[in-house]
Amino acid sequence: MNTLSLMSLPKRVVIVGYGPVGHILLEHLVEGTEVALEITVICEEPRLAYNRVAMTSYFQHRSPEELAMASLEWLEEKNVQLIFARATCIKRAQKRVVYEGANVSGEMEYDELVLATGSSPFVPPLAGLKTSTPGIFVYRTIEDMDAIIARAATSRRAAVIGGGLLGLEAAKALLDLQMNVSVLEVAPFLMSAQLDQVAGELLEKRLSKLGLSIHTAVELQEVLCNQGVRFVRLKKNGVESFLEVDLLIISCGIRPRDELARNCQLDLGERGGVKVDCCLRSSDPTIYAVGEVASYEGGMVYGLWKPGAEQAEVLAATLGSPSAGLRYHGSDLSTKLKLLGVNVASFGANAEFWKHRMYDFQDGQAGICVQSTLDSGRYRKLVFRRLPGGSRRLLGGILVESVEDYQSLCDLARCGRELWGLETVVMTHGPRANPGQIEDMVYPKHLPTTPGMLEMGTALRVVIVGHGPVGNTLIENLLEERERNVAITVLCEEPRLAYNRVAMTSYFQHRSAAELSMVNMEWLQEKNVQLIFARATSIKRSHKRVTYQGPNTSGELEYDELVLATGSSPFVPPISGLKTSIPGIFLYRTIEDMDAIIARAQTSRRAAVLGGGLLGLEAAKALMELGMETHIIESAPHLMPSQLDTVAGDLLKCQVESLGCVVHVKVEISEIFSDETGVQAMRFLQDGAPFHLDLDLLIVSCGIRPRDDLARACDLELGQRGGIKVDGCLRTSDPNIYAVGEVASHDGMVYGLWKPGSEQAEVLAATLGSPSAGLRYHGSDLSTKLKLLGVNVASFGESAAFWQGRTYQLLRDDEKPPMCVRSVLDASSGTYRKLIFKRMPGGSRKLLGGILINSLDDYHSLCDIARCGKELWGLEPMVLVEGPRVTPGRLEQSFPQARL
Known part of the structure; x- marks a missing residue:
């Protein structure tokens, strides 16, 4: 065989493990690569990859199809060979992996081997604690969920060992199954890996009100069984007690499944996992690891979905498109979530914030300044580093029920801007504090209520016109725990319930409406949401009524508050012969x-x-x-x-x-x-x-046009470019009518994207259901990163003004003298980077935004720098324009100082 034919052979890539991260890797690899690949996947589970992040939702829909991420048809279409088996050993010298399955066994040769084996639940060495005992479960797979549901049908008392994020998710699932639930946590407080003691105890108080029995700082002694689990013997403050249970879930963390790597003597991390470099390569140059089994630089093992997805993108480039030069530099562990109705967030400048548990530091420790406020169930704690000259730098923090400025705080922490004077106090008190309160160091105890605020016992009649993705998100937010009791009625014009329009193109592969569906009738009925399949025809503002007409029904609805979530309609340009009624x-x-x-x-x-x-x-x-x-x-x-x-x-x-x-x-x-x-x-x-x-x-x-015909007909004020004009509460010119999503015009901007709509829905849900929360909508970031027909494309800006003013279109400095435009184009590699700066007094530059094509590895850091407004000096703008892989010598040659 000659050299040319050898070069044309596809590279044999074998992936061991087909969980969510393995599937994301596969999606990137089959999209198109420089190198021809022949891909084989060894899948140990009895089913294909599914979404473990949404596992708790299985207790509602109980449909594996709703969690599925792939199908056999898709794999066959992409020419991916699938083997249902378990990899048993790796023969590195022969570059072979041995596998054993129920119906198949053998050896597979590889050129590159990827370990995507994930993790397994940790079962503490506690007497009597065995997952083989009836009634004792881990919380990991669909099979686990099915077994828990079956056991719950004949059980009344349940307990969860572990008070972390997954443990609380499990507790929520058991509550939904109508069980008496106890949470057993050995740490002094809940979520000890993300929160400090104050936040953990505050979370415990809030969750206890929902009916959870929470036991922290407990010593687990033994699990007692008799034809199934019966009791947990535990000790707290030296006092021993017995907790009677019929069902017990173990949720004590995870351990990387690195036994294959151990057995073939790959280097491991300090805490287990396969040690990998920035290319996700192990100590064997032909073996890689990704996801929960990978230990980045031998230190950090990420047990979260987002880092795994980021690693998969880098590894796909390493294997299939090495000239892209993508590198993995660690992931941000900042998180914002809602736990049983409680908003919780923690954020940090980098992984060091969590690795060294800096959120637990005390004021004055190691040059750290800690400021916090606690009031009315809301908690804010920010951690700063004291810098020479008296300034401070935000390192990270913890937020409970005060998360409205979470994203801006993340940006400040990541970009490292120096803070002076009252800035740190303002941030600690939050966006709703006024100067007088800050000067007096008094956190607001009470917020003014709106006139005529309804008592909790009186149902506020909310009618929502439109049941698209944003309308459904609004319903989900309204049904969380609220100050007000809300009775929801929805007018749905389409013949089906809300579905995911963002993923619409995927319909051409799976052709399953169920895979796009966001909700079902059973859930709406369970939540007492009244649904009417009809079109709203008019609004009688003086009578606070909306009329509707459907195929099988018509009438009027009275409302206390009306929400227009009518979305948009496609724009059909006035071209001769262009009619959508024409076949084709x-x-x-x-x-x-x-x-x-x-x-x-x-x-x-x-x-x-x-x-x-x-x-x-x-x-x-x-x-x-x-x-x-x-x-x-x-x-x-x-x-x-x-x-x-x-x-x-x-x-x-x-x-x-x-x-x-x-x-x-x-x-x-x-x-x-x-x-x-x-x-x-x-x-x-x-x-x-x-x-x-x-x-x-x-x-x-x-393009699209806002469906604002109802608003026009009842004389609501409209935006300059159409859409219904709304304020920061999403309220229209009628104080009892609101608009959200693609029909809302905020500060002259009509957002035609999913993310702004969901952000608006969150604010509007608070406006209607919890007005004392004081949430306000301040516009959305239009920065975007995506892959279009195999091309990586991103554009970002400091604010919506970057797009409204079409600043991104500038090509030369002389178009707008205060602006400084710098770009690098490499047509041979298909990469382009353009950054736009604003010249500042004193000679510094401020990054306003930019465009990136096939050079996106520093996209998030550029977004952060633009949003936080950091001033840049000297060579900094040149470094940013050239990208993270440039050398200092090249910078000096290509961008002489005089040009900036």
């Missing part, structure tokens, strides 16, 4: 649209998409996967004009065309032609030249 012409919005496109594609050959924005590119990808010749038609000079400049758009165009998609920009469409069979062709001018394109299928993806 489609919108790209609903599941019904997707079904119709799939049906038409079976008898079509050539397709086009009107619109080269994010959704248009998603639609083009779907058409290409359906095997059609695909054209993108964009009127702007380049693709994604709302996020990218000309250079980035042109680079994206070249890379999209390399995949076989034809892109037309600077297009002026003259006419769409059709006959009785449907769309036939389109005629347009491109750069002034006439063009005729025969078509069988056309998708219109030209």
Whole structure:
């Protein structure tokens, strides 16, 4: 065999383990790589990868399909070989892995081996504690959930050993199963790995009110069994007692499943796990580890989903696209979550904050300054480092029920900005403190209530018009524990309940509406939410009534508060012959649209998409996967004009065309032609030249328009560009009517994205149900990082003004003299970096935002620097523009000091 044929052989990659992180790695590897790969997965579990993060939801829907992340059909389509077996040993010298399964056994040769074996629950060495005993369970797999549900049907008393995040999730599940639940924690307080004692005790008080019996600082002595678990013998403060239980869940943390690595003598980390470098490579250059089994630089083993996903992205590049030069530099452990209705957050500048438990430091210890406030069930603790000259730097902190400024505090901690004067006091007291309170060092005890505030016993009638993703998120937030008792009625115009529109393109693979569904009728009924399948036709503001009309019903609803969550509708440009009623012409919005496109594609050959924005590119990808010749038609000079400049758009165009998609920009469409069979062709001018394109299928993806017709008809105030004008509480010009999501116009901005809508829903839920929380909406960050047809694209900015003012479009300094534009383009590698700075008095620069193509490894740090407003000096702007992999010598040569 000659050298050329050897080089053309695909690289054999064997992945051991097919959990969530293994699947994310697989998704990246099959998207397209520089190196041809032949992938085999050894899956030990009896089912394919599923979402363990959402495991507790299984107790409601009890459907493995809702947790599934992959299917056999998808694996077959991607030419991935799957073996249901357990890897038993690795023969490093022969580069073989041995496996044993119920129906198969053998050896597999590899060029590169990935250990994605995850972790296993830790079972403490306690007398009588055995998972083989009836009624004793771990909390890890779908099979565990099924066994717990079956046992709970004949049980009344339950206990969870472990008061960490997963233990509290398990306790919530048992509460939902109508059991008496005790939590047993050996530490002095709950969630000791993320919280300090004050926060842990505060969380305990809040959860105890929900019916949990919580025992902290306990010594577990023994588990007593008789044909199943019966008692837990424990000791607290020297006093021994017996807790009677019918069901016991062990949730005491996890241990990396590193036995394969141990047996073949790979280097391990200080606390177990496979030691890996920044490429996720082990001490054997052909073996890698990722996820909960990987010990980064031998120290940190991350037991969380997000770090595993970040590692998978880097490892996929290492294996398949090494020229990308992606490196893993550790993950942020900051977290914000809601535990049984309690908002809890902890954040830090880096992993050192948690590794050294700096959240437990005392004021004055090791140059640390600690400031905290505790009042009315709300707790804020911030940890600073004292710096020479009297300034301070935020290292991290803990927040309980005071999380509205969580993201800005994270940004400040990560970017390392020096803080002076009253800044640290202001942050400690939170965004709702006024200068007088800060000067007096008094945390607000009470907030003013709104006039006519209803008592908890009186149900506030809330009518929500629209049941899309944002409307459903609002319902979920409203049903959490609230000051007010809320009675919810929803008018749903679509023939189905809320589903995930963000993942709509995935429908072309799985073609399952259930996989996109966000809620079911049983859950709504259980939560006493009244649902009416009908369209709201008018609002009678003076009578506080909304009229509706449906296929099987009509009438009027009285409301105390009305929420318009009507979303948006696709914009259809006024082009001759363009009508969505014509066969073969489609919108790209609903599941019904997707079904119709799939049906038409079976008898079509050539397709086009009107619109080269994010959704248009998603639609083009779907058409290409359906095997059609695909054209993108964009009127702007380049693709994604709302996020990218000309250079980035042109680079994206070249890379999209390399995949076989034809892109037309600077297009002026003259006419769409059709006959009785449907769309036939389109005629347009491109750069002034006439063009005729025969078509069988056309998708219109030209942006969206807020569905504000109800508001117009009842004379609510509208935004400058349409949409319903709202304030920081999401309240319209009528104090009893609110708007949220794609129909809301806040400070002149109508957000057409999922994340802003969900942030608005959280604020509105507090406005309606817990007004004393004082939550306010201040706009959303439009920064985005995504992969489009295999191209990594990101744009980021300090605020919405970066996009509203189209600052990202600047190409030269002389377009706006106060601005400083710096960019690097490498057409050979397909990378582009452009950063825009503002010149500051004294010669410093402030990063406003930028655009990145295929060079995204420092995206998050650039976002942080832009948001926190850190002033940059000297070579700093040049370093940021060139990227994290540049050398000092190259910087001096390519960007002489005079240019900045």
